[in-house]
Amino acid sequence: MKKSIWDWLEIEPTKDINKIKAAYAEVAKKYHPTEHPEEFKQLRDSYKLAIRYAQKHKDDPEEKFFEEVKAFEVEEVIQDKESEIKGKSVSEPAKLKFDFSRISFTDNLSDRQKRMLDLFAGMISFASSQPEIYGHEKVMKAITYNWDRSPYKEEITPVFVSYLVDILRQSELLSTRAYEVIEDLIFGDGTDNDLKELHSQFLLLKNESTVVTRNEADITMERIGKCFLKLLDKPAPVVYLGPQIKALDKYKKKSQVTLVNNILLFKGKEVKYYFCSDLYYDIDKRSDALKIYDHNKKIIVKIPSYNPGYRLVLEHLLNNKSTYLGAKKSDASDYISKLDSIFKVWLPLQYKTIIIVICGPIALLSRIFYVLVQRSNILSGSGILHTVLTIVVLMVAIAGIMSTGFFSVILIFELGETVGALKKSGAMPELVRDIKKGKALYVKGGGIYIFDRYIMYYTRDGSSIDLIKNLIRVEIYGERGVSSKLKMAFTDGRTVYCNVNSCSAAGAVLDVLFAKLKEKEIIAEKEEKWNKYEKLKLKKSGLFISKYLIMENLKNTYQGAVMMIIIGIMAAFFLIYDKVLVKSEGGFQYYAILITFAIILISMAISGNIIRCFRRYHKNILIDAQIQILKNIGYHNEKYSLYILDDYFVSFRHYTLTIIPFNEIESVSGEDVKPPKKQPYEISLVEESAKPSYVLMIKTKDGKMWKFCNDYGKNSDRTVVDEIISELKCKLDEKKHLGLA
Incomplete structure (x- = not known):
């Protein structure tokens, strides 16, 4: 009777890959590869097929999975394998895909072992995809580079080797020499008793490897390097x-x-x-x-x-x-160091100095050699050779002299330009003083230097120096990597780009500049506000807060609400006086009185809510938020009447004022809110197929949820809301960097 794959593994059909592996490891002890080669091969093929179908049907219902795989027999492994290889030429890459992510590196492996196996699994996967190129011994030598030396050779333990063999078991398209490279490295002379059983399993894999024709000329260092690059997306x-x-x-x-x-x-x-x-x-x-x-x-x-x-x-x-x-x-960070010498200001000019140092002696030696050739009689019998040699030496000498002169002129010009800029700004003594006091910083590698009041930077046009307070915008420009630049805009309209070539380094510069700008802005702003609003802030709070409302639209809204309350009280008083106290017979009818009184109460309730929105904030918060709005600080969205300021998130829509300090915000997100259901008696202005309204949700640290940008049943502009969320998150991240949120 033929045994199914589950009979060989001695388990019930399952989609649990860990159970399959555990069963395989247990049954493998019964069938040693050298003593029971046929049984071991049957067991290994059963294991491979079980893993394959468990992965293929991982999302299927249990009943369907059991029906499809319970009766599978081991012979189907051989059929699948033959169908994969049949019809492929030796020059055609084998289009095989292996799921190496299923290999679980457990806690009994060290971090270094996990890194080694992770790299090995990824590389073997690509080697199997194009075996005629990447299944070569040179690739195996590159993958296992340094594994025969400390500390890597100490990591080659039986547990490590068992995982490595498990990886190789999923690929049979490596060359015999590739297997020999791994064998020499892992098993050596085969005397290690702890690895004897694993060595037998490895030899079985080696003997069953598929023969693929390889062209040695295709196995270049460039190709091997590309194999590593395939680890990236x-x-x-x-x-x-x-x-x-x-x-x-x-x-x-x-x-x-x-x-x-x-x-x-x-x-x-x-x-x-x-x-x-x-x-x-x-x-x-x-x-x-x-x-x-x-x-x-x-x-x-x-x-x-x-x-x-x-x-x-x-x-x-x-x-x-x-x-x-x-x-x-x-240091200030991993990318920012203290500037301890004024000479490091010229670090970006090093390479030009080195070129001069190299080209100068070359030009001199070429000239000396030319003179010696001219005076010697060694080549006198060969006029053509003498002429060719003379021309070559002359060309080298001329090239050396020209390059030395060219770079010398550029170096002198740039040095003179830098010194001239320092003298013109009058900042030289202050920069030297900042360096001595430890207040000067620079990006490691040079190029950007940050002093107490000045920033010095290099661009393609040379070096420049500016006051930090003249910066109006600083941001990272370009993609991550060698194209990352620092974009700086100044008050005089100039925009400069400094090559930083690292997003993290650019972020470190931003942190330092933001801290300095914030420090200077706080000082200037405090002085300005104290001088202008000193008397206003010192006034005692009264019944009305109109005196604290600087913006006209806020003041008009508040005063209008107060007037509505006053008018409503007066109207209600006269209504009651007319009907109750005076009992005039010419008054309104009873139902008209009720309707009028209800309208008055509703108007007063709405006005009272508007007044409550203003009075729930302290006068200092009201004044500070309005000052930042009037100074045009931050982001403003006209459609939803939102402001993202330096310290607050402000919304003033539908006569409702909301001010949320950034230090009270816990999270920001966008959510879809379903439109209100239409009642049977309502005539809806919104189509039945209207999509949910996409709104801005802000959660504060007290657990309260605030909803903004709600279009009340209409389809909100998702792009605009996402823009607001992005701006708000950027501002919150900036505050976290500065430790203010």
């Missing part, structure tokens, strides 16, 4: 470690570094990678060069501060928990 940032000359890349040990997930991928003569969490880094105190070390604290690469990708690599190391080797941090 979008292009990875690339940082070049020297001149971008592709012809020379294959001769360099490290020509470029690519930032892939949690690793640094180096490409050059060979492909190497390092997990960021195993790396150390330090920043040179004089030149700000970024030095990266391996786990043995041996330097891997040194990136100068003028490299465009300097801060991008620093950001990648910080985000992936690399260890800082420097002294205890006392």
